Amino acid sequence: MTDDRPLFAAALEPVKAAAMAPVKALFVSDAREGLLLIFVAVAAIVLANSPFAHGYHALFHSxxxxxxxxxxDTLHLWINxxxxxxxxxxxxxxxxxxxxxxDLADPQARRLPVLAAAAGMALPAIIFVALVRDDPGLDRGWAIPAATDIAFAMGIVGLLGDRVPQRLRLFLLTVAIVDDIGAVAIIALFYTVKVKAIWMIASVLVAAALAVLNMRKVDRLWPYVVGAVVLWLCVLNSGIHATIAGVVAALTIPMRTADDKPLLARAEHGLAPWNAYLVVPLFGFANAGxxxxxxxxxxxLAPLPLAIAAGLVLGKQAGIMGAVAGARWLGIAxxxxxxxxxxxxxxxxLCxxxxxxSLFIGTMAFADTPDLFEQAKxxxxxxxxxxxxxxxxxLRVVPGPAEPESE
Incomplete structure (x- = not known):
């Protein structure tokens, strides 16, 4: 009698591979980060609706x-x-x-994601303002639905494995990075209440000192770290949101040292795990409840949560798809x-x-109105x-990668 077992096992291989794909995806770095954010969000919501709700809020706000x-003077402020x-x-x-x-260094490569990101920020804000126009005070949250969470979005893509083409992953990452640039600009320009001149001057001087370190190609990270901490303290007291200091300090880190060692990449690789597995999850846990x-x-269906949800769901999709379709129709991408x-x-x-x-912008938009921030959440x-x-x-049901589009 012929043994058909090897043939049968070979026939089962594709089925086994398909069944194991989601499990393997759980161990991809991007997927782990996204799953961790989902876990902390769920944990925060569960605690906020449990008998431990008072303790949960007291932990962060006492x-x-x-x-x-x-x-x-509170753990919540230290985190935020x-x-x-x-x-x-x-x-x-x-x-x-x-x-x-x-990719943002190449004008041709960045054209489409930059256009998509710009439209994907503008349309959610327009939808938000249109839906809350009859409610004075709510328009302060116009920027909440304009942002994209890189880690969360890339985490979902990580779960999908090779069903998402590499170029599409890169497109998402670039759109999210441009979104971040826009969000930082919005925070600096629109969520600064009152600037204290002395602290602002001190901030400028410290930033200038960091720039001098950059020009002199100082090849150690610790002077930049010390300068970044001092800059953070100055900005914190200036009236501008303290987190802007983080961006300014980062821009002064040289790409390479005088002997061509990758200083910026070293700093990024050293901090990225702490950022992904401690800072962002802790922020989510403290604010998502x-x-x-x-x-x-x-x-x-109250005006504020409806406007934010509509901006994130409808505005992002319509803005990005509309920008891509328009760029393609005009022949520029x-x-x-x-x-x-x-x-x-x-x-x-996913954008x-x-x-x-979004939660971070919400903490600034409705800092003095906790009830509205709860609605924003x-x-x-x-x-x-x-x-x-x-x-x-x-992305799960769509067939595999399409043929490259002709010029």
Whole structure:
């Protein structure tokens, strides 16, 4: 009798590979980061709606018995104004690397994602303002749905494995980086209440000193770190949000030392794991806890959460897809090679994952109105969840990579 077992095992290989693909994807770096953010968001919501809700809020908002910085007298403030400066420092490093040596350095390569990101920020803001126009005071949150969470979005893409072409991953990453640049500019320009001249002058002088270190090609990181901390303290007291110091300090780090060693890359690689696995999750855990008890359908359809969710879901997709279609029609750009319109739609949906940056902007927009910030959190989490479901579904069911589009 012939043994058909090897033949049968070979026939099962494709089925086994398909079944194991999602499991393997869980161990990809991008996927781990995204899953961690999902976990902390769920944990925060569960605690905020449990008998431990009071303890959860007290942990972050109770006045600390001691603080070395008077302005930061709660754990929540230390996370939002202190640890998040590290997040923005890493963002600044990433932005500089992309502008100098990455895809943003090539005018042709950056054209499409920059246009898509600009439209993907403008349209959500327009939708938000249109939906809250009859409610005075809510328009302060216009920038909340304009942001994209890089780690969360790339984490979902990581779960999809090779179903997402590499060029489409790069497109998403570039759009999200341009989004970050826009978000930083928005924070600096529109969420600065009152500037204190003395501290502002001190901030400029410290930034200038860091620039001198750059020009002299100082090849050690510690002088930049010391300067960054001093700059953060000055900016914190100036009235501008302290996290802007992180971006400014990052831009002064040289790409390479005098003997051509990659100084910026060393700093980025050293901080990236701390940023991904401590800073961002801790921020999410401290800010995502929204009390859902007693909130019915009317709560989700209130002007503020509805406007934020609509901006993230509808505005992001329509803005990005519209920009790509317009650029293609005008002949100034084309679809990334090996991608289809449906795949691009899935990526546009994932750009509606606001989470970290959206929550962060929400903390500034409604700093003095906790009730409105709770509504803003509800809108961010709803819009993010819907965007995840739409994006994951589209990228999961769409066939493999398309043929490259002809010029």
């Amino acid at each position: 006045v600390l018995p001691f603080t070395p910085v008077v302005k930061l 104004d202190g640890l998040m400066a590290v997040f923005f420092f890493v963002v600044g490093l990433e932005v500089k690397r992309e502008l100098v040596e990455g 929204v009390d859902l008890r007693g909130i019915g359908l009317d709560g989700f 084309k679809l990334p090679d090996g991608t289809s319109w449906l795949q691009l739609w899935g990526i546009a949906a 509606g994952i606001g989470f970290t940056m 509800l809108g961010v989490l709803t819009g993010t969840l819907v965007s995840v479901l739409i994006g994951y579904f589209l």
